Amino acid sequence: MATQHRHTPRPGLVLEVDRSTPPVMFHHGEGFRLEKLPPGRSRVIYPAEPKTGIADPDNAIRQALLNPIDEDPLPSLMRPSMRLTIAFDDLSLPLPPMRRPDIRQRIIEQVLDIAAEAGVDDVHLIAALALHRRMTENELRHALGDRVYDAFAPQGALYNHDAEDSHGMVTLGYTSHDEIVRMNRRAAESDLLVYVNINLVSMDGGWKSTATGLADYQALRHHHNVAALQQSRSFMDRHRSELHHSNWRQGAVIDAHGPRIFQIETTVNNNTFGRSGPLAVLQKREWEWTFKDRVSCMAMSKSLKVTPPAIQRAIFQAWRAPYELTSVQAGAVEAVHERTTENVLAQHLVPVEGQTDVVTMGLPYICPYNVNSTMNPILVMCLGLGYFFNLYRGKPVVRPGGVAIMSHPTRPEFHPVHHPSYIDFFEQLLAETTDPAELEAKYEQQFATDEWYIHLYRNSYAYHGVHPFYMWYWGAHALQHLGRVIIVGGDTAAVRRLGFQPASTLADALEMAADVVGSQPTITHLHNPPILMTDMA
């Protein structure tokens, strides 16, 4: 371990590209591209190096549970006859899934120990997945460990949240903006709701955990809509995010009429690909690559090119990130979340000055909605224009009317079990319009209430029928802000279907961008992941 911590982790960096700058690595789905950026007018933003993880996570967790913020210690909240519900973030966090033991397992085992000591036997564990797909047995085992799974699942005390179970949901009230607040009945009617969270990015956590994770379509539609997302600048910045304002208003109703909540939030570092190992090169800066790094990058690139997509997917989806816990805080939701956000931002924020004409991003193989699944074109849009574009505080890195160039194979491939409504969304709706507002007005209701999609959400492992709409709304702010979107190396037809322009090389894409931003545009490349968030006053 000592060799891994040779130096204090360096902060993020803005590199001005000159003639001596080596080609820059772009993620490209289950592969990579090395691209030479035009010198003199390009810059690359690198994420901070992984912060040092907590050496004894179990102890840190215990301390957090015993010394919560603005809340009594957890053991003092337990009593034998109580109803205790532990809700936890689903498989969309962290990304990629982390190596065992997962943080959720570490925390939940301790919470369960405390409950056991206090003689609590009415304990339920709920995957707070809102309208995401149900987690499979293997995924639950990975997140919670076999011990927890085997103790609770066979008794029916460990299960996935079901937002379409009319008896399993309750209305807690309405916000000052007349937004309905709905919650999983078991969680709402518990004496104590312990929420176990992983805050991978600053969007996560706070009231969003309970107000979104345990809610249903009726409640979600108040903040998962085009207007709210267009007013969230960005949705990674809670204080300037309409998405969060709405969640916080719903949180106030939960606070007043819902269960007592003991919020446990955690943060992890940027150690996504490992400090050593086959993917380590992905979190190194190119000019620091060793000969071995170059060879391994080249070998990986070449061999991936001849590997069929399904096998590429299988290889990458098997990667488990060696994330390390950097903080854990427990107690009252809002106070805890403030502390958590500080810790997240400390890892992610990179100060940047001035917007550019063009932003380039290499999109990786994974986003929150294709864990153990297939990255479909709609998720490509969501990852690029939703997540990557919104990873900013202050101003977006690209100017209004600028161009986003994303690199991804964008194959028209869909996981039939996980994303059935995406297929229809792509083939039927996007063929007609790509305007988020029009899609919302004309089709959201139909997809959201479609009985077959609901059947698959409840009984199979499908994202809810309305989910592809949310993915599209996630990019609504970017679509409004940008003058053009180009995808490099993507399936031509699929890219066009998304309403974007296909280009085969970065040079072509820059040429195409010239129509919008002139012939010598300034360019910023986001060297993400590992995750970075730009900070521009």
Place this chain on the structure above:
Amino acid sequence: MIVESLTGKRILITGATGFLGTALVERLLRCIPECELVLMVRPGRHGATERVKRDILRNEAFKQLRVACSQTDETFEETIKRRIHAVAGDVSIDGLGLDSAGRDLLASCDIAIHAAATVSFDSALDDAVEVNLLGPKRIADVLREVCSPAHLVCVSTCYVAGNQRGAAYEQLITESPFFVKVDWQYEVTCARQARNNAEQNSRLPKRLASFKAQARRELGAAGRPALANKTESLRQRWVKDTMVKAGRARASSLGYPDAYAFTKALGEQALIETRDGLPISIVRPSIIESALVEPRPGWIRGFRMAEPVIAAYARGLLKEFPGVPEGIIDVVPVDLVVSAILAVAARGPLHTGPDVTQIASGSINPLKYAQLVDLVRNWFIKHPVYDEHDQPISVPEWSFPGRGRVTKQLKKVQLLLETADRVLTLLPLRGRYAEMSVNLDEQRALLERAKEYVELYGAYAECEAIYQLDRLMELWETLDSEDRANFCFHPSVINWSNYVQNIHLPSMVVQARLKMTANTHSKKSHSHTDRRRLQVMSPQRHLAVFDLENTLIASNVVASYAWLATRELDDLERVVFTIKALKEIPRLLALDRKDRSDFLRYFYRRFEKAPVDLIATECREMLSDLLIKKSFPQGLRRVREHRQAGHTTLLITGALDFVVEPLRPLFNHVIAAEMDVKDGCYNGHLLSAPPTGESRYQVLLEFARDHNCDLRESVAYADSTSDLPMLEAVGFPVAVNPEIKLASLARRRGWLIENWSTSAGTPNKLIPLAPRQKHRTCHS
């Protein structure tokens, strides 16, 4: 002179529904104002009068006459009513099958023009004998019986001269030195005998078994009624083929190019021998082709002799055709033939006895084979035919090979295609691959046809007889200038390059529906499929019925069984299970091919002792891991679209009901195989016959009756010929990812074909085993 002598006459015409007959009727009605026509036609389903209206008068040849009528007081319909008498009769029956009214009408005729013949070059020997050989004699017999004074003008063919070389004169067949005298009566007996023999041979057990095997090869497990139908039609086809072959063989043994020329020759002989004083004239045209001038330049009826060959050439299919470049192609436009017949009729019978007049071009205005080929080729270079990809097809250069070489080449290609086809048929292909095989099949059919052209028409192209026109020219000399202008039959009026390039080919390509322009709108090329899809989704439809396996889901009962059976197994047990299953596959496949429902009954025994509760739980999991994963998203979407359109959706499947239970919300109704339960376990026996093949059809009928659905307004989706009874029962069948046999059927019948696939991005899974259930007992 012609008009005068025919005016006021009552003229009997046989064969008026044919190419020459229609032209005759049209010309007589238009040019001989005061004649009446007695048209003897086979009555068909609608009766003689209706048939005359439908099959003759609706032809575009009458356009000019209709226009002319509209300028007079009498409408076209009134003219027809006044001047045409339809008589039901059939030249292939002794006595012509006439009723007394018909006989009376015949008795009142002044002239009888017998133009009925079976001109099809591949007609069965006995059919040709009945019509061509006995037809003229029968007409003559009846005319005599009813004491008609009529002059019988009998249309024959120049080719009665057979394969002789050099001059063929206008003399009675029996007077020709090259005529091989045979007993025509005995030929008739033998032809009828040959039919009996063929019928009997076709019923030999061995042969019937081979028809049945072939039907099964073509249709697969389509159910007993469908297979029986197919077997019978194969038997009938075999009989017909045998009779065609018999005709060709007998004709060629006597030096005729085919059964048509052979029976026509014997027909002339029979007529002369039995005429018994009846005034008779014989008119022999050569190959009759599209009109030079009347009723309009290029007018043609039906797809005639040269057209299929020319069309095949233009399509690039026929690269070579036998023949000698300096050989003469004896073609004569139909209006010239009509004029010659009318001139003979107007002239009346000769007192010297039966006379022969030939109408051909070879001796006076010959069209050389090489010249024709040049004209055709140059025209198609200027006006190419387009292929399905809208690319012009370039026509090959003609090399005038011998017939043997062409046949050999064609046979070689045919053998290759047949082998490829046989191999493809054996492979379990579906969807687009199956269509590839269907394309191959179509190529093979086209080639087969090309080969037949070569065999049949090659004989004609190689005919080197030159038909003399002395009598015709004598007749020409007797005409005044008005007749010569109005009833021209002099072959020298034909300017071949003008006729071929400006008259015949432009008309022929329309007739043959050749694609002469490229579609600039790419959408248009899909229009058939799009149109069909719109019809299928129309709100007027009542019911949309779906098969499951390979129609909505790329899976089958074996896969779902394997999934359920391996759910509780450990690794070693899985390996053993897989090996056992693989060993059993050939036997299962064979059983399935033989009879789907027997296969299902046999296979489902395996579920004996399976606990009902456990299976129900596992099936919920199987929905995701097998059914949805293997589903065709477009198919599931189609089901939902039908529901949205207000159609009743119905799943009929031979799969077990508990397997498809999780799919129930997709449909309004589900009909599946049901298994008996005993003591909380399945007992392996089905409650009733599984709904496959014809029982699926029965189930569908019952469902439609109970739910008040009109099957003609319903849609059915299926993938295999075993679903044929169901597909044929509805008005809008859709073949989904059809296997080869169904693909070719669907293509022929113009059904909508959908190629649906599993979603790209589906995780690979070679063997349908359930995922390992980890640590199920690890904490114990």
